[in-house]
Amino acid sequence: xxxxxxxxxxxxxxxxxxxxxxxxxxxxxxxxxxxxxxxxxxxxxxxxxxxxxxxxxxxxxxxxxxxxxxxxxxxxxxxxxxxxxxxxxxxxxxxxxxxxxxxxxxxxxxxxxxxxxxxxxxxxxxxxxxxxxxxxxxxxxxxxxxxxxxxxxxxxxxxxxxxxxxxxxxxxxxxxxxxxxxxxxxxxxxxxxxxxxxxxxxxxxxxxxxxxxxxxxxxxxxxxxxxxxxxxxxxxxxxxxxxxxxxxxxxxxxxxxxxxxxxxxxxxxxxxxxxxxxxxxxxxxxxxxxxxxxxxxxxxxxxxxxxxxxxxxxxxxxxxxxxxxxxxxxxxxxxxxxxxxxxxxxxxxxxxxxxxxxxxxxxxxxxxxxxxxxxxxxxxxxxxxxxxxxxxxxxxxxxxxxxxxxxxxxxxxxxxxxxxxxxxxxxxxxxxxxxxxxxxxxxxxxxxxxxxxxxxxxxxxxxxxxxxxxxxxxxxxxxxxxxxxxxxxxxxxxxxxxxxx
Numbered sequence: 001x002x003x004x005x006x007x008x009x010x011x012x013x014x015x016x017x018x019x020x021x022x023x024x025x026x027x028x029x030x031x032x033x034x035x036x037x038x039x040x041x042x043x044x045x046x047x048x049x050x051x052x053x054x055x056x057x058x059x060x061x062x063x064x065x066x067x068x069x070x071x072x073x074x075x076x077x078x079x080x081x082x083x084x085x086x087x088x089x090x091x092x093x094x095x096x097x098x099x100x101x102x103x104x105x106x107x108x109x110x111x112x113x114x115x116x117x118x119x120x121x122x123x124x125x126x127x128x129x130x131x132x133x134x135x136x137x138x139x140x141x142x143x144x145x146x147x148x149x150x151x152x153x154x155x156x157x158x159x160x161x162x163x164x165x166x167x168x169x170x171x172x173x174x175x176x177x178x179x180x181x182x183x184x185x186x187x188x189x190x191x192x193x194x195x196x197x198x199x200x201x202x203x204x205x206x207x208x209x210x211x212x213x214x215x216x217x218x219x220x221x222x223x224x225x226x227x228x229x230x231x232x233x234x235x236x237x238x239x240x241x242x243x244x245x246x247x248x249x250x251x252x253x254x255x256x257x258x259x260x261x262x263x264x265x266x267x268x269x270x271x272x273x274x275x276x277x278x279x280x281x282x283x284x285x286x287x288x289x290x291x292x293x294x295x296x297x298x299x300x301x302x303x304x305x306x307x308x309x310x311x312x313x314x315x316x317x318x319x320x321x322x323x324x325x326x327x328x329x330x331x332x333x334x335x336x337x338x339x340x341x342x343x344x345x346x347x348x349x350x351x352x353x354x355x356x357x358x359x360x361x362x363x364x365x366x367x368x369x370x371x372x373x374x375x376x377x378x379x380x381x382x383x384x385x386x387x388x389x390x391x392x393x394x395x396x397x398x399x400x401x402x403x404x405x406x407x408x409x410x411x412x413x414x415x416x417x418x419x420x421x422x423x424x425x426x427x428x429x430x431x432x433x434x435x436x437x438x439x440x441x442x443x444x445x446x447x448x449x450x451x452x453x454x455x456x457x458x459x460x461x462x463x464x465x466x467x468x469x470x471x472x473x474x475x476x477x478x479x480x481x482x483x484x485x486x487x488x489x490x491x492x493x494x495x496x497x498x499x500x501x
Contacts, residue, residue, distance in 0.1 A: 051085040052078070052107075059089045059121070068099050075106055083107055087116035087154075094136055101141045108143065114152040120179065137181065145169070154202075155180060160187065166194035176202040185211050196220070203229055214239050215258070227471050228271065245288070248471035251299070252277050257287040265293035267467045268300060269329055278303035285348075289318055295327040295467040301340040305347060323350040327357040327465045329472070333398050342405065345380050353385050356406070357465040360392040360399065360421075382409050388416040389462055395420075395435040404442050413446040422456035 052074065059067055067090060086107040092100060100117070107115065119138055137159045148168040156178035164187060172195045177183060183206045192198065192214065202225040203209070211234040214221060219239045225246040226232070237245075238258030245260070246267040266288045268281070281303040285296075296304075320326075330337055388406055393399055407413070418439065420432060432455060439451050454460060 049078075050081075050083055052083060053085065053087045053116075055087065055089050059091065064091060064093065064096060068096055071103065072099070075103070078110075081110065083110040083112050085114040085116075086112050087114070087118070089118045089121065091121035092119060092135075092138065097138060100138055101143075104141060105143050108147045108149070111149045113149055115150060116152075116154040117156065117158060118154070118178075119157040137179075151197075154178075156204075162187070164190055166191065169195045171197055173197050174200040176200075176204075177206060178202075178204040179206070181207050184208050185213075188212060192216070192219070199223065201225070203227070205229065207231055210234070212236070214242075246467070251280050251284070251303075253280065255280070255284060255287075257284075260287060261290070263288055263291055265466055266291045267295040269295065269297035269471065270299040271472070278306050286318055289320055289348075290322050291320070292322050293325045293466045294320065294323055295329065295465070297329045297472075298331045298337060298340070301328070301337070301344050305340055305343040318348060320348050320350045321352065323353050325355040325357075325466060326350065326353055327359065327467060329359045329470060331361055331472075333360060333394075333396060333402075335398065338398060338402055338405070341402070342380065345382075351383060353382060355387045355463065355465075356385060356389070358388070358390045358402070359470065360390060360394070380409055381411060382406070382413075383411060385410040386412055386414045387463060388413065389419070389465075390417070391419045392421050393418045393435075395431060395438070400438055400442070403439065407442050407444045407446075407449065409445060410449070411445045413444070413449040415450040415452060417462045418451070418453045419460060420453065420455050 054067075054071060054074075062070065071088070086103075088103070090096075090100075104115075104117070117138075137157055140155065140158050140160055142161060142165075145165050145168060148171060150169065150172055152174040153172060154174075154176035156176075157180075159180060159182040162182075169191075175191065175195065175198060183203075185208075188203075188209065196218070197220060199220050200223040201214075201221060202223075203212075204225075204227040206229050208231065209229050210231050212226075212229075212232055213236040214224060215236055215238045217240060220241055221239045222241055223244040223246075224237070224239070224242060226235075227246070227248045229249060232249075233253050234255070235253055236256045236258070237260055238256075240259050241262055242260060243262055243264045244266075245263050248267070248269045249271050251268075251270045268284060268288075270281075281300050285300075285304065288294075328341065385406070388410070390399075390403070403416070403418075407416070418435075420435070432453065436453050439453070452462075454462075
């Protein structure tokens with residue numbers, strides 16, 4: 001048998017079909033570029049698939065017209081077979097709204113359970129991330145509410161028609177609404193009333209909301225995410241099964257947290273361009289002081305220690321006595337930030353902290369101030385801290401000071417992982433060796449603590465935090481600049497254009 005012989009392609013069609021059915025549709029389509037034998041084999045994957053996901057790598061390589069024609073052909077191939085999951089990322093203009101309505105009706109008739117419609121591609125107007133491309137939002141057709149198969153619904157840059165009839169949505173367990181600008185307080189209340197199985201709600205950039213209430217002993221809600229809902233000024237939560245609470249945006253709202261005793265992890269970060277009231281940040285953390293996992297930001301640290309004399313009467317330290325994992329998202333590195341970090345651990349003791357994640361930034365300031373970390377109370381000890389991971393490390397003297405602080409106080413530390421700044425330090429550079437030398441001579445309370453330095457090109461196989469999405473860095477899709485530098489996908493789309501269009 002010759003070395004160049006393709007033995008896989010010589011297998012019977014039945015075996016090749018079995019192989020393709022184990023792949024996602026995306027990778028099955030890519031096999032069509034291998035040879036003439038493979039050109040049409042991927043279609044068996046489409047016919048037998050119960051999931052059709054056309055995401056970023058698909059939509060950004062086709063014009064809207066090509067996207068519509070290809071998806072129409074896909075659905076035609078699929079016939080009347082069952083489809084459990086349908087998701088698209090699309091940048092439609094008004095002329096394509098009838099196609100969207102047809103797709104929704106088609107997949108609902110197939111009994112789809114998980115429906116994701118993301119129409120967010122467009123030109124964004126920073127810093128408020130508003131769209132300036134003058135496209136209308138897609139109006140979700142009433143046919144959506146005539147089916148009771150949905151368990152997961154995700155809509156982006158869509159709007160509901162009123163009045164909402166949610167009688168068939170009793171089985172919906174997950175709801176995500178992004179830039180649904182016509183969502184009112186009353187509509188949200190209506191959703192909670194009729195969608196009695198909801199376990200997860202995500203609200204992003206819903207601008208009309210101002211007073212939101214998640215209250216009820218019968219609520220099954222386990223996860224609540226609110227991101228950039230700029231006009232919300234009052235939040236009431238009393239959800240006996242809520243385990244995860246994520247909030248990113250302006251911390252200027254009043255809140256009433258009744259029953260939140262089951263919340264296990266919390267993400268409380270402020271939009272750097274928005275308002276933050278110190279008293280709100282303090283009372284929110286006080287109400288959630290029982291959590292085991294916490295992510296907070298620079299602004300939160302600043303406000304948690306800014307009212308030291310006002311909030312911490314008679315040296316009463318609230319403490320985070322259940323906290324096992326902490327992630328600090330820092331938007332700058334300076335003496336003030338180090339002061340805030342040290343003060344946080346002094347004012348909010350976390351004796352059972354085991355894992356610490358520091359997300360640094362490339363913004364450094366050399367402000368001259370009258371105090372520094374060394375002037376703080378020196379007896380802070382981390383009796384259970386075993387793992388530290390610092391991301392985007394640049395090697396500045398301030399960062400080394402921060403590492404030194406933890407090394408001297410983590411008495412059972414097992415490992416500290418330093419992920420170098422990708423923009424400033426390359427693998428095997430002189431800077432990397434200098435940093436390694438500087439870290440190696442720092443004193444350690446735990447003599448066996450391992451210091452590991454990873455370059456930007458190294459494979460990061462370490463532990464990651466519970467909250468992996470950082471909303472201040474969340475990639476905003478831009479329909480005018482998106483592209484995919486993938487030669488195989490380019491060849492694939494040329495082929496698809498020839499075959500379908």
